[in-house]
Amino acid sequence: MANLTSPMTGKVLKINIQVGQEITDEDAELFIIEAMKMENTVSGALGTVKEIKANVGDIVHEDDVIAVIE
Numbered sequence: 001m002a003n004l005t006s007p008m009t010g011k012v013l014k015i016n017i018q019v020g021q022e023i024t025d026e027d028a029e030l031f032i033i034e035a036m037k038m039e040n041t042v043s044g045a046l047g048t049v050k051e052i053k054a055n056v057g058d059i060v061h062e063d064d065v066i067a068v069i070e
Contacts, residue, residue, distance in 0.1 A: 004045045004067040006060040010035030015056060021049045023069065031066060045069040 010033040017023065017030050023046055031042040031054070051068040054060055 001050065002045060002047065002069045003065040004030065004042065004069055006031075006033060006054075006062060006064045006066050007042065008033065008035050008040065009061045010040065010059070012054050012056055012058045012060060012066070013039060015052065015054070017049050017052065017067065019049050019052060023047060023049065033060065042066070 012031060013034045014032040026044055026046060028043055029041045030045065033040050033042060047069040049067060050070045054066040060066055
């Protein structure tokens with residue numbers, strides 16, 4: 001299992017994955033986080049989404065676990 005973590009502190013604007021979804025593209029936009037009025041894409045995980053720990057509108061901090069990928 002791998003934890004997908006936030007690369008920075010910011011607000012979750014969009015979640016593009018669902019529990020049970022298979023992620024096969026390392027460049028897929030999994031989350032969009034807004035920090036300092038800029039949108040930042042979170043990607044880079046391959047596998048099956050087991051759990052999503054963040055919701056749209058949540059404030060996440062650097063290294064917070066936002067999803068669990070197996």
